[in-house]
Amino acid sequence: MQFNKIIGQAALKARLIGNIREGRVPHAQFFLGPRGSGVLPLALAYATYLFCEHPGEGDSCGRCNACKMMAKLAHPDLNMAFPIFFVDKKPRTCDYYTEDWRDAVLEEPYLDADQWRERLKGENKQLRMGVDIAGEMLRKLSLKAFRGGWKVMLIWLPEMMDPLMANKILKVLEEPAPGTVFLLAGHTHDRILPTILSRTQLVKVPALDPGELASALQERYPELASETARHIAARSEGDLLEAMAMAEGREEEVFVFLRDWLRACYAGKMGEVVAFTDYFAKMGREKQKGLMRYALYVIRQALLQRQDLPQLIASFGEEMEFVRKFGALLDAWATEGLRRALEEAHAQLERNANPKVLFLDLSYALGTLMRPERHLA
Numbered sequence: 508m509q510f511n512k513i514i515g516q517a518a519l520k521a522r523l524i525g526n527i528r529e530g531r532v533p534h535a536q537f538f539l540g541p542r543g544s545g546v547l548p549l550a551l552a553y554a555t556y557l558f559c560e561h562p563g564e565g566d567s568c569g570r571c572n573a574c575k576m577m578a579k580l581a582h583p584d585l586n587m588a589f590p591i592f593f594v595d596k597k598p599r600t601c602d603y604y605t606e607d608w609r610d611a612v613l614e615e616p617y618l619d620a621d622q623w624r625e626r627l628k629g630e631n632k633q634l635r636m637g638v639d640i641a642g643e644m645l646r647k648l649s650l651k652a653f654r655g656g657w658k659v660m661l662i663w664l665p666e667m668m669d670p671l672m673a674n675k676i677l678k679v680l681e682e683p684a685p686g687t688v689f690l691l692a693g694h695t696h697d698r699i700l701p702t703i704l705s706r707t708q709l710v711k712v713p714a715l716d717p718g719e720l721a722s723a724l725q726e727r728y729p730e731l732a733s734e735t736a737r738h739i740a741a742r743s744e745g746d747l748l749e750a751m752a753m754a755e756g757r758e759e760e761v762f763v764f765l766r767d768w769l770r771a772c773y774a775g776k777m778g779e780v781v782a783f784t785d786y787f788a789k790m791g792r793e794k795q796k797g798l799m800r801y802a803l804y805v806i807r808q809a810l811l812q813r814q815d816l817p818q819l820i821a822s823f824g825e826e827m828e829f830v831r832k833f834g835a836l837l838d839a840w841a842t843e844g845l846r847r848a849l850e851e852a853h854a855q856l857e858r859n860a861n862p863k864v865l866f867l868d869l870s871y872a873l874g875t876l877m878r879p880e881r882h883l884a
């Protein structure tokens with residue numbers, strides 16, 4: 508992975524490269540940014556630049572042995588830790604899953620935890636990093652660099668580290684051997700021990716710029732009209748994965764789910780709501796959060812509709828039709844209530860709430876908010 512393969516983020520790339528060229532390489536950095544912003548590709552490009560035998564002013568050379576090995580994620584001094592499943596009798600270490608991880612990242616360097624989970628065929632199992640991975644890391648870090656230069660310890664999604672693992676790597680994270688660099692790449696810091704955070708330098712990765720995301724979409728989907736690409740980029744909040752789902756028409760499925768679920772909530776059809784709940788529970792955490800964000804987007808659209816601001820409305824087609832009807836249904840009080848309930852649900856999903864309980868409660872709350880007369884009944 509080279510910097511030139513990364514979408515946008517020009518200022519950040521220039522700063523990272525400039526720092527390396529000036530000899531400022533912190534011993535631990537945390538690339539922190541939202542889903543689909545490129546935290547992992549950036550960390551990998553950074554590692555490639557460190558390893559490169561002929562680094563240029565703007566990027567690694569792409570031709571030396573180190574670059575070639577990094578292109579396959581097979582550089583012997585690139586050590587990787589990532590979340591896995593704990594399965595009976597199978598080792599709880601990353602080495603066991605390295606081939607899968609390499610394939611998944613080479614296929615889609617912007618991948619998220621859900622795509623990784625799907626690759627491991629573990630739908631609803633919990634991804635974790637435990638103390639065995641810490642042991643594996645310490646063992647690898649105790650060896651000399653194979654090629655005599657930098658040694659990189661990459662931790663993907665550090666927010667999934669168990670406290671036991673986190674505590675076990677504290678010391679080495681604070682004072683790694685000279686030439687060892689920790690690169691953490693993740694999406695949230697509120698589940699990471701403060702003692703870990705205080706030992707890393709934060710590299711904030713912003714969401715993608717809509718214009719740059721639109722160009723990237725057209726590169727990936729040449730058949731996509733430029734207007735559609737711009738539309739999608741504007742709606743996906745700088746998240747490449749969300750934008751790709753929309754470009755591939757997968758958002759159609761999400762729209763139908765949201766529309767039919769909200770109708771069931773409104774009509775108080777609890778049998779249907781339970782069926783939606785089962786489906787929701789199987790979606791995977793990132794998609795569940797995506798649905799909450801999408802619902803918030805639809806509510807904002809409905810609000811604009813009510814305020815008669817059609818020039819700000821990004822919806823079209825069936826979604827537009829739904830937004831119009833939905834908007835007519837809501838007063839300001841209900842809209843605010845829905846917004847708060849969905850934001851709270853999103854936050855709870857981030858904290859690993861039980862999706863079934865959460866979704867059932869939410870369905871009931873939304874139904875009540877949409878039909879305030881039920882309060883009086």
Ligand SMILES: [Zn+2]
Nearest residue numbers: 559568571574
């Ligand atoms: Zn090179």
